[in-house]
Amino acid sequence: MNYIFHFGAVFHDFDILLAGALVTLRLSAIAMAFGLIIGTICALGKLTGPLPIRWLIGCYVELIRNTPFLVQIFFVFFGLPPLGIRFDANEAAAIAMTVNVGAYATEIIRAGIESISEGQLEAGAALGLSGFQIFRFIVFFPALKAIFPALSSQFILLMLGSSVAATIAADELTEAANNIESRTFRSIEVYAIATGMYLAMSLGLNMVFAWLYHWLFGEPTGQGENR
Amino acid sequence: MIHHMGTSDFIFMLQSVQWTLLLSIIAFSGGGIGGAIIALVRVSGDRTSRYLTSGYIRFFQGTPLLMQLFLVFFGAPIIGFQIDALAAASLGLILNTAAFLGEIWWSCIETVPTGQWEAAEALGLRYPVKMRMVILPQAIKIGIPPTVGFLVQLIKSTSLASIIGFTELTRAGQIVNNSTFQPYLIFSIVGLLYFALCWPISILGARLERRSATPTSRVSVQGAQQLLAGPTI
Numbered sequence: 001m002n003y004i005f006h007f008g009a010v011f012h013d014f015d016i017l018l019a020g021a022l023v024t025l026r027l028s029a030i031a032m033a034f035g036l037i038i039g040t041i042c043a044l045g046k047l048t049g050p051l052p053i054r055w056l057i058g059c060y061v062e063l064i065r066n067t068p069f070l071v072q073i074f075f076v077f078f079g080l081p082p083l084g085i086r087f088d089a090n091e092a093a094a095i096a097m098t099v100n101v102g103a104y105a106t107e108i109i110r111a112g113i114e115s116i117s118e119g120q121l122e123a124g125a126a127l128g129l130s131g132f133q134i135f136r137f138i139v140f141f142p143a144l145k146a147i148f149p150a151l152s153s154q155f156i157l158l159m160l161g162s163s164v165a166a167t168i169a170a171d172e173l174t175e176a177a178n179n180i181e182s183r184t185f186r187s188i189e190v191y192a193i194a195t196g197m198y199l200a201m202s203l204g205l206n207m208v209f210a211w212l213y214h215w216l217f218g219e220p221t222g223q224g225e226n227r
Numbered sequence: 228m229i230h231h232m233g234t235s236d237f238i239f240m241l242q243s244v245q246w247t248l249l250l251s252i253i254a255f256s257g258g259g260i261g262g263a264i265i266a267l268v269r270v271s272g273d274r275t276s277r278y279l280t281s282g283y284i285r286f287f288q289g290t291p292l293l294m295q296l297f298l299v300f301f302g303a304p305i306i307g308f309q310i311d312a313l314a315a316a317s318l319g320l321i322l323n324t325a326a327f328l329g330e331i332w333w334s335c336i337e338t339v340p341t342g343q344w345e346a347a348e349a350l351g352l353r354y355p356v357k358m359r360m361v362i363l364p365q366a367i368k369i370g371i372p373p374t375v376g377f378l379v380q381l382i383k384s385t386s387l388a389s390i391i392g393f394t395e396l397t398r399a400g401q402i403v404n405n406s407t408f409q410p411y412l413i414f415s416i417v418g419l420l421y422f423a424l425c426w427p428i429s430i431l432g433a434r435l436e437r438r439s440a441t442p443t444s445r446v447s448v449q450g451a452q453q454l455l456a457g458p459t460i
Contacts, residue, residue: 003305066379066425067418068386070397075418078410156289163291167390174293187301195294202289 009184010193020176021197027090027172028159031097035158036151038098039105046110057106064103070164072096077168093165093172101158108154112147113139145217152209156202163198173197232407237416243399244420250385250395253317255378258324265329270336271354280329287326293387295319300391316388323384327377335370336362372439375432379425386421396420 010017046057064072076099077092087095116139124134166174177194181187269280287295299322300315310318339362347357389398400417404410 062426062429063418063422066383066429067421068383068397070386070389071400071414071418071421074397074401074410075414078404079414080411082409082411160289160291163293164387164390166293174291188298188305191294191297191301195290195298198290198294199286203285 003188005189006186007189007193009186010180010189013180013184014193016176016180017173017194017197020171020173020194021201023090023170024159024162024172025201027094027097027162027165027170028155030094031101031158031162032155034098035101035105036109038102039109042102042106043109043113046106047113061103061106064100065107069096069100069161070167072100073165073168089165089168089170092168093162093170097158097162097165100161101154104154105151108147108150109143111150112143115146116143148209148213148217152205152213155209156205159205160198160202229408230406232403232409232412236403236407240396240399240403240413240416240420243394243396244424246393246395247382247385247421247424250313250316250320250388250393251378251382254320254324254381254385257317257321258328258381261321261325262328262332265325266332266336267358269329269333271358280333284326284330287323288330292319292323292384293390295323296387296391312388312391312393315391316385316393320381320384320388324377324381327380328374331373331377332366332370335373336366338369339365369439372432372436375428375435379428379432382425382428383421 042057042060045053046061049057073093073096076096077087077089080087120138120142121134124138129137162172163174165172166178169175173194177190181190184190265280265283268276272280296316296319299319300310300312303310303315303318343361343365344357347361352360385395386397388395389401392398394402396417400413404413407413
């Protein structure tokens with residue numbers, strides 16, 4: 001092994017990587033926010049809607065969960081413009097990520113709502129609570145607690161998966177690394193540093209979510225411990 | 228030269244499915260061996276090997292698969308191996324799969340109730356016998372549904388091999404698209420081919436999960452305990 005590592009060339013452009021990391025986090029946050037809205041609507045639709053609605057939502061969830069994210073992002077970025085729907089790379093990445101995470105969120109939220117037992121709802125009704133009050137006080141908070149760990153790991157998966165958006169040149173972290181690589185030819189150094197940044201982001205987010213869980217629900221998740 | 232997508236293009240995409248399948252099989256067999264080693268070491272090893280295995284899992288679950296593939300692809304020549312896209316994709320996917328299966332199988336072994344370990348201990352079974360005869364048969368039963376579920380994730384992950392230039396299904400779609408420019412049609416077909424591969428496995432996984440969630444065995448254990456404890460009033 002007589003390769004000489006030159007990390008200097010990469011650190012010279014470290015601000016580009018940092019800007020890319022910020023775009024990665026921003027894309028993931030936007031996609032997660034809208035994905036949660038889609039997920040909540042679809043979960044409620046799947047549990048309470050009429051048969052055609054349930055069937056449509058089922059198709060959406062199964063189609064997304066059984067095809068690669070890479071193909072979904074190609075479909076949005078290359079497939080839709082000939083039909084007259086145009087996005088720039090970042091918009092296409094955000095839309096593909098939203099549609100993707102929406103399907104996973106649907107399943108997670110549905111499982112959360114189903115985890116509330118019938119007896120709890122009946123007890124709420126017996127206390128004379130309205131439908132909205134039952135949702136607010138009996139379904140929402142315990143369900144949120146049940147699904148919080150799954151949603152937070154879904155967010156980290158989304159953030160890591162967004163590296164694929166570099167193939168359509170959305171300017172997130174992997175694309176920033178690709179740019180530096182094509183200018184300096186320091187491939188292994190650039191990708192090693194970018195990998196370290198992803199690792200730092202996922203471990204950092206893991207800690208933030210564990211802290212948030214503790215703050216919201218007052219007990220440790222056990223996540224991050226002993227793993 | 229732009230032409231309309233024809234039968235030969237479709238057959239080209241259909242044939243590339245075999246490369247997606249081959250990559251999945253390589254990654255699953257190699258990653259399965261690695262995962263089994265990781266799970267067993269993590270259960271039985273000393274402190275150092277526990278830290279090493281959980282560090283390995285943390286790294287591969289905490290970084291993008293695409294970055295892992297890049298590191299293998301660009302890193303191998305540095306340590307003196309000239310590897311092609313298939314070898315790089317295979318190695319990257321094997322290392323990644325080993326981390327995920329190691330984590331899944333480790334937690335399955337941990338799920339086997341402590342009483343089972345103690346019972347095997349009380350019978351004076353040596354460690355390898357205890358694992359083979361008592362713990363693993365139960366852990367494997369618990370582990371099958373999540374392993375089948377992971378298989379879907381693995382098949383989808385092989386699409387990233389296209390980015391380092393290996394012609395599997397996704398890259399075949401890109402190639403056809405470059406000469407026909409009918410992206411809407413072509414990526415729909417590519418998506419549907421993946422769907423045809425993954426959906427049956429998803430259904431199988433969900434069915435297995437539902438079956439294992441039916442706690443018939445636990446009910447009978449409770450019944451037996453009640454019988455032993457005598458009637459409760």
